Amino acid sequence: MLNIIRIEWLKVKNYRTFWILLILAVIVIPASNTIVADVVSRIPKQATDILGRNFYDFPVAWQTVANVNSFTSIIFGLLLVTLVTNEFTYKTHRQLVIDGWERLDLVLSKIFWVVALALLALVVSFITAIVFGMIYSTAPFSFEGVQFLFFYFLQVLVSLSIALMLGMFIKRSGLATVIYLGYAMIFEQLLTVGLKHSVGAIGGLLPLQAGDELLPFPVVDKVLPSSSDYSHGVYEITIILYIALFIGLTCRRMLKADY
Amino acid sequence: MSILTLRNISKRYGSLQALREVSFEVPRGSVFGILGPNGSGKTTLLGIVTDxxxxDTGDFTLFDQLPSATQRRQIGTLLETPNFYHYLSGYRNLxxxxxxKQRDEKDIARVLEIAGLSARQHAAFKTYSLGMKQRLAIANTLLGDPDVLILDEPSNGLDPAGIAEVRGLIKQLAQSGKTIIMASHLLDEVEKVCTHVAVLQKGKLLTSGPVNTVMVREDFVELACNDMSRLEVLLRQHPLLGNLALTGGVLQAFFTGAVDPSELNSWLAGQGIWLNHLQVRRKSLEAAFLEMTQN
Structure with missing residues (x-):
């Protein structure tokens, strides 16, 4: 595995697109929270008094950061789609196997990115929450509510697993990107709304939506009672099952297909 | 030991039967040419060998073992097109x-030198010409000095000088005892170096084995003089003459046994025929191949 990671590093070390997308994905995390913090600071004092809390007060700062970041994690997915489809564009997926990778190594090399990017998102979010809490919080530092960052981490993992699967199945960079964006931004929301209307709470069990159910916007979720119909555990297990499913389908495809 | 053993390999793409029960064996140290026209299944066959x-059916072994990545690491392979990261330099790709392949990076300079790419090794792959891309692919196969090479149309995209260089390189590699499995429809590319051949046509193996036993390529003698008609009459009287054909202003004489050209010359001179052209030749692989695939 270490050798695979080293090879992945050789591929991206001098790849400008990778670094631009990566820096963008990282910067967006504090940047979007800065915007939210700015908007929140302009809410009239009376209103925040009614809500009872500032959004970047500990302990809700964790939840705020997790919620805000769940809207921008798509950039990590775009980065992953690029890394995966590059192999097909350059036909290097063939060359790597020809030169002495197992087919499974190809999948492992991209699972490495799924985990690495999700961990990066988690760490940057963690630091962002601490920094924003330090700046804006009127309450003392607390780890209470830090589990929201774990929910965010799960959501990034499932989102990246979708990107991995789409990249490996579709192979073409443009098409995979459009389908990934379309699914993450529009199609799943539509499905969720449709299912919730017609069937019920099960609509909340779609891959990305399950994460959203775990990550309601803080404070407001106390005022407007949560729409969650299942316990946290159900959503967490659902997400983990999706991750296993998407990675399993990807493995099956890559082990059997002609390259 | 056999380097590669194929047993009843079949492969179908939709309605196209790309390979039909192909079996043969590549012995160690051989230069094994896989011949066949475009679309005969050569690349498909090598694609299966490289995983x-x-x-669809059939199996194969590499180095008498079940094929896996470990075996592939010991083989230098150029399959179809050079596949590299466009944004990386030649050096970084290697x-x-x-x-x-888990080989030492120190070998990169050597193979780039052989491929004539040292001067451009730090330029991005996407800036390379077609010939340079092919050269990088050849350098890639040589990396780590593997004992077995699989080359699929190795001189694709090269200019005449490049083709000659590749041919020289293959000869040199063959002389150093390496096993080379080469697919090509350019017969003169393999003619001078092959020890063994397998001939494919529409996915079917027509024949395989040592080149001199599977392809009948008898010697013939080319002769010319100032009086061709008299030469022809005389040659017809030669007891060992099999076949005689006039092509390109020379007579091609096929004999049924070994004929010493100096004795032939002396015999003709004795009859008053002074040759201005005498050459022993062997039927080209191309001619033998065409005969085989057209029957």
């Missing part, structure tokens, strides 16, 4: 191959 394609 980028899956055979660094990746060295890591995959």
């Amino acid at each position: 980028v394609l899956k055979a 660094q990746i191959t060295a890591a995959v």
